[in-house]
Amino acid sequence: MKNKVFKSVLEYKKSLGDWHYDPSVQSTDCQYVGRIIDLDFSKIKKKLSNKGSEHSCEIYPEDFKNGKKIPNQLDPYTIAAQKIDFFRKWYTKHNSQYTQWIDNRDELPDEFMEIKKLTKLRFSTIACFKQDPGQATPWHFDVHRAVAEKAKKINDKKENVKRYLLFLEDWHWGHFLQIGNSVLSHWKSGDIYTWNYGMYHLSCNGGIVPKWTCQITGLPTKNSLHFLKNQFEFSIKK
């Protein structure tokens, strides 16, 4: 049977039936993991190196196949495929900017290594993410390329890769995230959320101050924070 050609990654994802893909359903699509109670990001922030911004719509040479940048020619589980999905026409280098420090690429203050250790995720990477007012990271799902490759090497599935989203500062006006149909706002510094592999999400800053978050990605162990029953407060100083 000939494989169906999908017009977009979103259309392909809908065909999998891995979620309801209905904005009117009041579903809970993320999990509250708990809060790091002794996180002082104001101190850590001063140690971050200066670096330039990137944006979500940047097209790289590897985003082309046979001379065309058509999503259905690409593996849907690549960042490239999502970058050129149909709704991305609304997003440009002007409205999808962010600054990101990743431990396997950039210098990061030691405190991030303490956070990483606390999560008890294996083969993990950690990144600090800054989004200025007026910027959005459009509807996408994560492919966790670096950790997924490590998972493959030990015969684990990419679907088992977990990402924790950690809020580095208290919520401020105009800051929000949406995971599936769950909208997050009013968080406190140290709050951690996670969601299942492949779930669409987005992030916006329509406010007046930058939004700072951190993501830790790895393979879970039995002691990883989202598995701890009845424990919602964590400390990095212990």
Ligand SMILES: [Fe+2]
């Ligand atoms: Fe993401």
